[in-house]
Amino acid sequence: LITELDRQTTPDGVHTEQSMFYHQAVTTHFLKFFLGARHFGDEIWPAMRERFEAMLDYIHETAMPDGTHPVVGDGESLTTADREHWEARALLASRWALFDKPVDAALVDRIDDSSIWLLACSRTDVEATETPRESRVFRDSGLAVFRDRDAYVFIDAAPFSDPEFPHHGHADALSFVACGPAGQLLIDPGGYGYYDDKFRRFFRSTAAHNTVEIDGENQSQLFGVLGYGRLASTVVEDAHCSEEFDYLQATHDGYAPVSHTRTLFLCKRPRKTLIILDRLTGPGSHQCVSRFHVAPGVTINSQEKQLLMTKSSGVFHFAIAASTDLDQRVVRGRSDSEVQGWVSPETREVTAADTLELKCDMSGDCTLLVAIGLENDVPVSTKLDAKSRATGSVAGEVISLTREKGA
Numbered sequence: 345l346i347t348e349l350d351r352q353t354t355p356d357g358v359h360t361e362q363s364m365f366y367h368q369a370v371t372t373h374f375l376k377f378f379l380g381a382r383h384f385g386d387e388i389w390p391a392m393r394e395r396f397e398a399m400l401d402y403i404h405e406t407a408m409p410d411g412t413h414p415v416v417g418d419g420e421s422l423t424t425a426d427r428e429h430w431e432a433r434a435l436l437a438s439r440w441a442l443f444d445k446p447v448d449a450a451l452v453d454r455i456d457d458s459s460i461w462l463l464a465c466s467r468t469d470v471e472a473t474e475t476p477r478e479s480r481v482f483r484d485s486g487l488a489v490f491r492d493r494d495a496y497v498f499i500d501a502a503p504f505s506d507p508e509f510p511h512h513g514h515a516d517a518l519s520f521v522a523c524g525p526a527g528q529l530l531i532d533p534g535g536y537g538y539y540d541d542k543f544r545r546f547f548r549s550t551a552a553h554n555t556v557e558i559d560g561e562n563q564s565q566l567f568g569v570l571g572y573g574r575l576a577s578t579v580v581e582d583a584h585c586s587e588e589f590d591y592l593q594a595t596h597d598g599y600a601p602v603s604h605t606r607t608l609f610l611c612k613r614p615r616k617t618l619i620i621l622d623r624l625t626g627p628g629s630h631q632c633v634s635r636f637h638v639a640p641g642v643t644i645n646s647q648e649k650q651l652l653m654t655k656s657s658g659v660f661h662f663a664i665a666a667s668t669d670l671d672q673r674v675v676r677g678r679s680d681s682e683v684q685g686w687v688s689p690e691t692r693e694v695t696a697a698d699t700l701e702l703k704c705d706m707s708g709d710c711t712l713l714v715a716i717g718l719e720n721d722v723p724v725s726t727k728l729d730a731k732s733r734a735t736g737s738v739a740g741e742v743i744s745l746t747r748e749k750g751a
Contacts (some may be wrong), residue, residue, distance in 0.1 A: 345377055352506070357398025358485035360506040364406070365419020365535070368435060370521065371399045375438055377630075379462065400439040404447065405480055406487075408528070409494050415520040416500060418512035418535040434459040441465040442585050445612050446473035479585040479594065479610075486580050490590040490610040495718050496523040497618060500592035504564050504575040511570035515562040517578045517596040518606040519553035522618055524718030526657040528639040529556055533697070534688035540569050543694055548682040556604055556622055557633045558706075563598030588613055602626030602706075616718040619685045624710040634712055635702040640687055644674045644698045644732045651700070658720030664702065667711040 352370060353359055359367040394607035395676035407413055436452075439445045447455075449472040453688050453747060457466050481488040486502035499520045505513025514535075522530040534555075536547040550565050557563075565573030576598030585593040593607040603626055607620050609619040624632060638644060642655045650670070655724045664670065675684040677696030687697045715724040 345374070345390060349374060349392055349395055351508075353395055353399060353474040353602070354482070354484035355395075356393060356467075356484040356503075357400075357402045357438045358487060359399070360485075360503075361509075362408065362487065362500065362502045362505060363417030363418060363512050363535075364413045364487065366413060366512060367399070368403060368413075369419075371396075371403065371435055374399070375435065375462070377524055379444070386391075392614075394566075397443050398433055398641075401445075401496075402450070403435050404439055404445075404484070404545045405477060406489055406498065407448070408450055408496050408498075408523055409450065410523075410527060411451050413536045414498050414532050416498070416521075416573050417505070417514055418538075421648055425739075434462050434479065437463055437465050440470045445656075446471040446475075448472070448477055449474050462513060472486055473677070475593055477667070479512050479590045480581075481583045482587065483580065483583070486578055486594070488583065488590075488592050490585070490592075490608075492610065492616055494523070494525040494617040495610065497521070497608065497614070498724050499608055501578050501580050501606075503578060504572070510572055510575060513564070513572065513575075514548045514553065515550040515564045515566060515576070515598070516553040516555060516562050517550075517576050517598055518604065519555040520608060520620075520715065521554070522658065522718065524616060524720075526655055526720060529642060529653060529655070529716075529718070531687065532640045533637050533686060536688040537691040538569050539692060542679070542683050543688070543692075544569055544570075545684070546686065549687055551600075551633075551684060552636065552637070552686075554636055555606070555634070556601045556624065556712075558602060558604075558624070558630050558633070560631070561599070563596060569631070583750075586618070599630075600736075602628075602630060615708070617722075617723075617724055618712045618716045618718055620712075620716075622712040624706055624712075630706045630710075632704050632706050632710065634700075634702045637687070637712075638698050638700070640689075640695055640697050644700050653716075660720065661717040661722065661724050662700075663715045663724045665713045666702075666704060667709075668706065669705045670712075673701050673703075675699045675701060 359370050422725045434455045436447050437455045441463040447600045452472045455467040479490045488499040490497040504510050504630040533552050552563045576596045578596040581593045591609040595605040605623040607621040611617045642653050653660040678684045678700050685699045717724045
């Protein structure tokens with residue numbers, strides 16, 4: 345067990361498949377071991393205790409403002425009580441019962457009666473804290489969470505999956521999800537399930553994630569239900585978190601010799617704004633598509649030359665600029681020659697949802713800049729002058745501005 349805990353998790357406590365579902369499932373298995381050892385008076389090695397505590401911290405630190413987790417990689421959301429691993433909902437209580445760590449007050453209501461059976465600890469026993477959770481970069485795994493109270497961005501700059509058993513990986517390098525005060529806006533469409541059909545192939549693909557696809561290919565080779573071939577390598581190059589802004593820059597080689605570098609900024613002052621800066625560099629001519637999958641209940645529309653996301657609770661603004669001409673379209677619920685515009689809320693279930701596609705032809709280096717307002721009806725803008733469009737120097741300009749001004 346100690347060997348497997350060390351092999352299957354990074355030092356910062358993330359299961360190497362990077363699936364939220366399997367992270368919770370594996371953490372639950374080790375919770376049972378931890379409780380059994382404690383019951384029989386067996387010694388728990390300090391290194392194992394540390395790693396298990398980090399696994400619980402990851403669950404606490406990555407929960408979205410509504411208490412759920414983004415469905416990253418294979419699996420489901422573990423929100424029902426009839427799953428094999430239903431007791432995973434006790435993991436938040438375990439953080440308090442075993443390590444005396446308070447639980448965010450917004451998450452305490454998610455603790456159910458399984459905590460009583462496993463821990464002799466009810467929800468009312470758990471100490472709640474009103475201290476806001478902070479942004480955090482899990483450098484050993486390549487994952488990050490940006491926060492500003494009710495603003496949330498989860499970034500996947502991790503390897504494809506577990507290096508020895510990567511079957512549950514998705515081709516989602518440099519993808520992200522985002523929430524604002526109104527709730528989830530940009531999502532990971534889900535895992536779907538282990539069925540050999542066109543939807544399984546779609547939900548594993550690059551096209552099903554908020555990242556860039558080149559020439560209609562996946563970043564990593566995928567075959568069948570769990571098969572894989574050549575896998576993209578992802579490297580986090582720089583990251584910074586502060587009260588004013590957070591950013592992370594990472595690169596992957598899934599389209600070599602073309603390289604994709606993405607920098608994400610969460611600007612917190614004066615308004616919550618998410619900036620996504622993509623640099624594509626390499627020889628030859630290519631077609632690039634950057635996609636943005638929105639949550640069910642959110643629609644994308646164009647109004648007076650501005651792109652908007654509309655939700656019952658408000659309107660959220662997009663602004664786009666690029667070093668080359670862009671075509672944009674919104675796709676919803678296609679399943680003919682192309683599968684696109686779907687969300688999988690449960691195993692083998694699909695629901696139509698809007699997906700924004702930004703297409704461009706790349707010849708040489710290409711820069712794409714997208715700004716998204718996370719607050720209701722706050723306009724955002726991007727400006728590229730002629731020199732920036734010609735040289736692609738906007739990347740350095742935006743990074744320098746963000747570091748200096750936090751905006």
